[in-house]
Amino acid sequence: MYRLFLCFLFLGVLVSLPAQAPKGSIRGRLADNLAGNPIAFGAVNVFARGQDSLLSGAITDEKGRFLVRDLPYGSYRLEAQAIGFEPRTVVGLILSASTPRLDVGPVTLAPVTYETEAVEITGERPFEEIAPDRRIYRISQLPLADGGFAPDVLRQIPSLTVGMEGELALRGDGQVALFIDGRPSPLTGSARAAFLSQLPAASIERVEVITNPSARFDPEGTAGIINLVLKKDRRQGLSGSLNLTAATRHKYQAGTLLNYRTPHLNFMLNYGYRYEQRFGRGTDERAQPEVKAPSFIRQEADVLRRTSTHMIHPVLDLFLSPRQTLSIGTIINPRVLWGDETYRFDFLDPAEAVYEQARRQTEQVQRGQILDVDIDYDLRFAQEGRSLYANASYATFTDVAEDRFSQVYWGPNVLPPDNPDERQILNQATPSTTATLMLDYVHPWSGGGKWEGGFSYRARTFGNDYTYQSLLSQPGSLLPDTSIRSTFSYQEAVYAAYSNLSGKLGKRWSWQAGLRAEQVFTLGSPFTEATTDTFTYDYFRLFPSAYLTYQTPKRRSLKLSYSRRISRPDFDAVNPFPTFEDPYYLTLGNPGLIPEDIHSGELSFHSRGKRGSLTAAVYGRYVTQIIRRVQETLPSGIAQATYLNSPEAFSAGSEFIANGRLTKWWSGNATLNVFYARYTSGASLLPSEGLAWQVQALSNFRLPKDVMIQVSGQYRAPRPLLQGEMRPVGWVDVALRKSFFKRKAALTLRVSDVFNTLDYTLLLAGPGFDQTRYRKRESQIAYLTFSYRFGKPVRRQERPDQDDPGPGAGNLEEAQID
Structure with a gap:
């Protein structure tokens, strides 16, 4: 059975090699319009001009970048949205033989603002975000972890429990793999619990819960993976x-x-x-x-x-x-x-x-x-x-x-x-x-x-x-x-x-x-x-x-x-x-x-x-x-x-x-x-x-x-x-x-x-x-x-690779942003 499975993988690669009909792609990045910070896991949908049915789409990565591939040559509009932000539309996007790859650059979204007589609330990134293979929880939205440590954070995450000695459980199962910044933690047992009890909550940016990881990840752990992503400021x-x-x-x-x-x-x-x-x-x-x-x-x-x-x-x-x-x-x-x-x-x-x-x-x-x-x-x-x-x-x-x-x-x-x-x-x-x-x-x-x-x-x-x-x-x-x-x-x-x-x-x-x-x-x-x-x-x-x-x-x-x-x-x-x-x-x-x-x-x-x-x-x-x-x-x-x-x-x-x-x-x-x-x-x-x-x-x-x-x-x-x-x-x-x-x-x-x-x-x-x-x-x-x-960081300037459309990419001379 496994040999058949390997053959399936090999044949899948071969199928992808032959030349296909000419198609193009649209890429860019989502950012907030205040500090220019990237908006991760936002939704980007692409529609053919004059059509209301969705043609294709993508989810932005951790740096706000998105890429929509395999679009036939033609004219398109792009709709970008994220929880806590006003949606935005970009129109007049044209793919052709001369511009098969189009870079729309930064698409900025404005935070949603609610106003009442007694309170003003500015939209912000939600506590929970859903990615294709994981759930993501932002610690900035967790005052209950202020002044605490990693177990105080994990105790507030849905599906997770923390025992008296710091042992972790996911959906009631204690066989959980711990990752730090996407890599398996070298610590196990009581050493892992001791490390978590000393990791300040203020150093954690987010917690990712992966209940059924793909073959890319270390298969250790019955219940799945808990990935702690530590803070790193990306502003200039x-x-x-x-x-x-x-x-x-x-x-x-x-x-x-x-x-x-x-x-x-x-x-x-x-x-x-x-x-x-x-x-x-x-x-x-x-x-x-x-x-x-x-x-x-x-x-x-x-x-x-x-x-x-x-x-x-x-x-x-x-x-x-x-x-x-x-x-x-x-x-x-x-x-x-x-x-x-x-x-x-x-x-x-x-x-x-x-x-x-x-x-x-x-x-x-x-x-x-x-x-x-x-x-x-x-x-x-x-x-x-x-x-x-x-x-x-x-x-x-x-x-x-x-x-x-x-x-x-x-x-x-x-x-x-x-x-x-x-x-x-x-x-x-x-x-x-x-x-x-x-x-x-x-x-x-x-x-x-x-x-x-x-x-x-x-x-x-x-x-x-x-x-x-x-x-x-x-x-x-x-x-x-x-x-x-x-x-x-x-x-x-x-x-x-x-x-x-x-x-x-x-x-x-x-x-x-x-x-x-x-x-x-x-x-x-x-x-x-x-x-x-x-x-x-x-x-x-x-x-x-x-x-x-x-x-x-x-x-x-x-x-x-x-x-x-x-x-x-x-x-x-x-x-x-x-x-x-x-x-x-x-x-x-x-x-x-x-x-x-x-x-x-x-x-x-x-x-x-x-x-x-x-x-x-x-x-x-x-x-x-x-x-x-x-x-x-x-x-x-x-x-x-x-x-x-x-x-x-x-x-x-x-x-x-x-x-x-x-x-x-x-x-x-x-x-x-x-x-x-x-x-x-x-x-x-x-x-x-x-x-x-x-x-x-x-x-x-x-x-x-x-x-x-x-x-x-x-x-x-x-x-x-x-x-x-x-x-x-x-x-x-x-x-x-x-x-x-x-x-x-x-x-x-x-x-x-x-x-x-x-x-x-x-x-x-x-x-x-x-x-x-x-x-x-x-x-x-x-x-x-x-x-x-x-500190007073200036508006973020992206690295050249994120603004440079690269060889053969199109431009925005014909594009209009509503």
């Missing part, structure tokens, strides 16, 4: 911004964005500093009736963490020629974390009588740094739509931690002793590196389509070195404990190549088909005093993708898509050595894990009107060799969690997203997601299934005097897990923003989790245990943020 001259935040219970943040742009280069520096302390608490109640002592364990935890982080992000763009750009950027993220944790244990016998108690205290110091260097090369050929993109990147993540544990035991009705019965020091180092090479090529072909192809190489190494010192009785000194010392390294190399074909079928239909091939090599090297064994798992996979779209004349579209994806086990999941931070709950990986294989399909409908848009989708996923963390109780009474491949899982759901303006002063969006999941039985696992749903809503209220109020809320109903159920979760956030000095400055007061309801409860059950786990992290926080945009 020197400009920038400053943000200062103070929050309740000792939380502070400062950040600045500086940008300098000339016709030959652009330099951007984004810097942020953060200090905060945050408390948390939790309880665990675990019944294990098959164990005589203890048959029941109660645990209470109090946690206080302090964090100090810097985020430094410089980027230099060199415009080597009108069609070539070389970009060099880096992210430097040093941080220090101090933690104080206290755990109290009650151990009960079968009669539920307490026979022993314990207290364990932990003092932690963790120092880490992320260094990510990227080099990008972008070439746009003279042929319209033809481009070449190359990227080389190298990232390192280092984390060194020292945990000091002390523990005391005592019997019932006895005061705890002054001196600890046990002391332990854990020194842990977790270095990792990722090197990536990418090359993408796009070649347009007749019929309004294109061919995309490319290859990539990624090499990742992970390391973990545990060193313990233990004192088991008093008096004495701490000595190295070689019985539990471990070192583990894991290497992964991925070689990939892809091919995509896309085109149009008549005026309304468009299609895309692609195939990606990957060869993966892995090597794990565990080391202890007793063993130096290694393990490998090498595999080859093919990842097809396809979509078919129907566009109606009334700004409605229907899209059917399919993709095959993969979820690879991360470093923690294959590390065979247990962690000993909690002596009664051990976690270890499984070197025998194999990747999940995912088949994902979706049918979506999108409609856009004058007041907003509606998106509805039904989707399904079939997963084999699903990777899940499972728990069991050992004969000693200690709980152990590890990772297993369950045979298969199936999930299906429907999602509805409404976005629009209800009145001149009230706008917002609402999302409803209902999904069903079923897990088949496996080793030590029973079948599990259930129905779950979640709802999100966000409202914007624009008041007189440049005042804006934003309210958002989310509720997640109980959802099934492989070994139990997650109880309902819900919260409400509120923000008030007041703008000053012609909107150059703003003061924002926001309160997260207004009613202090954000907590997590899990009901778990498995071989030999029933457990209730509760976690609560400080979430009710008041933030006060001052932001200011400075």
Whole structure:
């Protein structure tokens, strides 16, 4: 079947090669008429002169550019429109043998202005925009993220949820791939969550959600891709911004964005500093009736963490020629974390009588740094739509931690002793590196389509070195404990190549088909005093993708898509050595894990009107060799969690997203997601299934005097897990923003989790245990943020390639703009 598919791709390319009847094209760019800023994802429609039926059209890219191909020679009019702007018409456009390619240059649109007695509202880019393969959310329209960090942003995005430890989920599925500026993030697991928690919201321009990516993208992630696009000012001259935040219970943040742009280069520096302390608490109640002592364990935890982080992000763009750009950027993220944790244990016998108690205290110091260097090369050929993109990147993540544990035991009705019965020091180092090479090529072909192809190489190494010192009785000194010392390294190399074909079928239909091939090599090297064994798992996979779209004349579209994806086990999941931070709950990986294989399909409908848009989708996923963390109780009474491949899982759901303006002063969006999941039985696992749903809503209220109020809320109903159920979760956030000095400055007061309801409860059950786990992290926080945009950039002058029509292009001598 795959060979037939490859033949189909090859034949598609051959079909595009023969000469076609003479046709021309129209290109240009959309910009606002105030500062000349580009208007991305605007609609450009082309009509034959004197006709009302749509002949062809295009959607503008991120720089406002558009290209309408394969137009027969003749006379045309062009209609441009975008949400928040007045539409505009360009007439008198003529294509002929002497002018087959016509460049209309900048087509400027005026923002829509609504006036009433009490309030004046100027149209602006909407919070949500729909592109052919993704949904886009503008962070400038999100006061609820002012003074916050990436999780505060992502928590407000429809379809996304953020867990207590920063884990992401899309449509209820936690297997999500994270991209930064269009490239896969080198970080995984807890390292990724730590990075997001330190990425200032002020440095994020927009969030893109791709639920069914094409073969061009890395196939990692069951649910899809979340792409964070960081800010870069594209206006000429020197400009920038400053943000200062103070929050309740000792939380502070400062950040600045500086940008300098000339016709030959652009330099951007984004810097942020953060200090905060945050408390948390939790309880665990675990019944294990098959164990005589203890048959029941109660645990209470109090946690206080302090964090100090810097985020430094410089980027230099060199415009080597009108069609070539070389970009060099880096992210430097040093941080220090101090933690104080206290755990109290009650151990009960079968009669539920307490026979022993314990207290364990932990003092932690963790120092880490992320260094990510990227080099990008972008070439746009003279042929319209033809481009070449190359990227080389190298990232390192280092984390060194020292945990000091002390523990005391005592019997019932006895005061705890002054001196600890046990002391332990854990020194842990977790270095990792990722090197990536990418090359993408796009070649347009007749019929309004294109061919995309490319290859990539990624090499990742992970390391973990545990060193313990233990004192088991008093008096004495701490000595190295070689019985539990471990070192583990894991290497992964991925070689990939892809091919995509896309085109149009008549005026309304468009299609895309692609195939990606990957060869993966892995090597794990565990080391202890007793063993130096290694393990490998090498595999080859093919990842097809396809979509078919129907566009109606009334700004409605229907899209059917399919993709095959993969979820690879991360470093923690294959590390065979247990962690000993909690002596009664051990976690270890499984070197025998194999990747999940995912088949994902979706049918979506999108409609856009004058007041907003509606998106509805039904989707399904079939997963084999699903990777899940499972728990069991050992004969000693200690709980152990590890990772297993369950045979298969199936999930299906429907999602509805409404976005629009209800009145001149009230706008917002609402999302409803209902999904069903079923897990088949496996080793030590029973079948599990259930129905779950979640709802999100966000409202914007624009008041007189440049005042804006934003309210958002989310509720997640109980959802099934492989070994139990997650109880309902819900919260409400509120923000008030007041703008000053012609909107150059703003003061924002926001309160997260207004009613202090954000907590997590899990009901778990498995071989030999029933457990209730509760976690609560400080979430009710008041933030006060001052932001200011400075500099006076001149009206943007486009790079020569965007104004130069190129060889053989037409001119606008006969064109008139209404």
